[in-house]
Amino acid sequence: MITSALYFFQEKLLFLPSTLEQNYQYEFNHNFEELFLETEENTTINTLHFKVENPKGVILYFHGNAGDLSRWGTIAESFLDMKYDVLIMDYRTYGKSTGKLSEEGFYRDAQFCYDFLLNHYSENQITLYGRSLGTGIAAYVASKNNPKQLILETPYYSILDVAKGRFPILPVKQLLKYHFPTYQFLPKSNCPITIIHGTEDRIVPYESAEKLLELKLENLEFVTVEGGGHNDLILFEDYRNIIYACLK
Template sequence: MIGTSLYFLQEKLFFFPTVLEENYVYEFNYGFEELNLIASDGAKLNAVHFKVENPKGVILYFHGNAGDLQRWGTIGEYFVEKNYDLLIMDYRTYGKSSGKLSEAVFYSDAQLFYEYLKGDYNESDITLYGRSLGTGIATYVAGKNNPKQLILETPYYSILDVAKHRFPMLPIEKLLQYKFPSYKFIKDVECPITIFHGTDDGIVPYASGRKLFTAASLSKTTFVTIQNGDHNNLIEFDLYHTRINEILL
């Protein structure tokens, strides 16, 4: 019974979008442009693009599995404060974005936004940042392109790996439609990678992040362990700030 529910309800178990009205007005502390890109199947993908004077570069940020751009834009302002332009998209069914979800469109939609940025920035100025769910998407895009660097906050080896941890008694491999195999994508990443993970993460196990690290090119990858860090509070630790400031010079 539980297995059947997991198969048919897995989108409700893994994705927790909040929906915004079309006329919702975003409010942030920094200047931004709201934009909509149209995917090849007609889906509308809503995003906010923060812009500063004389930016050090631009960060393409792929957010976690809950909320919408109002929340994630506020979180992302941390990077705007560091004098970076920042582009954050809402996945399909999140916020004002439309369209049908599938694992394939997570990747193709992300690539669409990367291509959009290439119209105004050199790839050497693009930093990819993934948080939680977004780490697999960011890693995929990094492996297909040549960005400056890849930053992963609380990443997973694969969603399958996390699901096995959460549902150890179920035949997860047969049930799960969404796999997000970051361990495969990371082998194709040629830019520097920085991974942040807390030892007390109750959502994505620390061990899953460590497994991903071992799948990467170790000469190009730095793993930052946040002792006692949980899934959503790494920003409360001095070590996180110190290392972010080092890599976002």
Template sequence: MEQQPSTIRKYLKKIALWAIAAYLLAGVILYFLQDKLLFHPEVLPVNYQYKFDVPFQEMLIPVNKKVKLSAVLFKAENARGMVLYFHGNTANINRYAKYMPDFTRNGYEVLIMDYREFGKSTGRLTEEALYEDALLMYKVARTRFAPHQIVIYGKSLGTGIATELASVRDCRRLILETPYYSIHDVAAEAAPIYPYSLMLDFKLPTYEYLPKVTAPVVIFHGTDDETVPYASGEKLKTFFKPGDTLFTIKGGEHNNLGDYPFYHQKLDSILQL
């Protein structure tokens, strides 16, 4: 009987060691697989031909001798401005083309690019590259329109990129669909047992950029978002200035806000301002 406490302690110690080992192993796996968990690109062959119902022009924008960005300009009759559209973390331009009529019917051309390693874009994907390429897209927009005619729009992953761009360049308005406070904030919601701020290569700290945006800001977010929790986007209200707005879509999920008439009503009214 005297040996029983010692046996129990050894057993508990063994369990603790296994638990620590499992925690560390899972952390290592998360660290090395983080890019695959965050990004889900679909690569397209160089000779791939886009086919869209909306009039468009394909563009290949050189960054340097080795890197080129694949982009598409969706056209509108008598365009009053341009939307710079930064898409989510999945697939390529093909996935997001269905949203372009929301803007073209309101008199806006839309310029959308594929991030490096997405679609026909080349080069290595890094956070710095995302920001640099966004600036390049803005430069292209400025050859056609003045800053007060340019709307910057970010969807999901693209919201951090869009906000960073709007923090350093003038625009008519910044519109964010299902935005996040930061990438590590979203990761912490899913599994709050790791120090993601130290682990993640991609930070995309939207909360750092939003206070520097002088243009009016509009956020759309659904309460049932299964990918970017509503709470993560709602925290951005802390940095709102007078005139900024959060439109809450009750029951809205991450990829279905376009199914709600409320979203279209508000988006149309904003684009007509």
């Protein structure tokens, strides 16, 4: 019974979107443009493009597995204060975005957003930033392109690795349709990689991220935030210091 439930309801366990009416009006403290990117037939990705005067570059931000842009858009504000433009997308079925959920679909949409930015910025101005679920997606894009850098906040070795820890007695490798193998993407990424993870993370265990050190990548910096959880790293000086160093 548990095995069947995991297989048939895994999308409801992994993805926790909230939806918005198509005429919903976003309100933020900074200038932004709302975009609808038709990435493929029957798939439209809602994005917000925040802009500042004389930006140092642009951050392509991939958010976590819950909510929508009405919540995640506020994340852009701290980056804007550091003089970076930000493009942040809602995944398929999130917010106003449409399309059928699939791991490959996530990757295609992410690459489409990257290609969109290439029409407005040089590649060495693009910083990829992934948080939680978005870390695997950001790592994928980094493996296929040559951005300035990749920043991963609370990443996982793979979704499969997290699932094995959560359901140790189940054959999750056979059941899981979504793997997001970050460990496969990082060795193919030539840019500087910064990983930030808290030791008290109860959603994505610190140990899952720590396994990425076993890849022994010379371009990877791993920052441990002692006592940091999944949603509170911004409260810690170690997190703020490394973000400032990456985006100075």
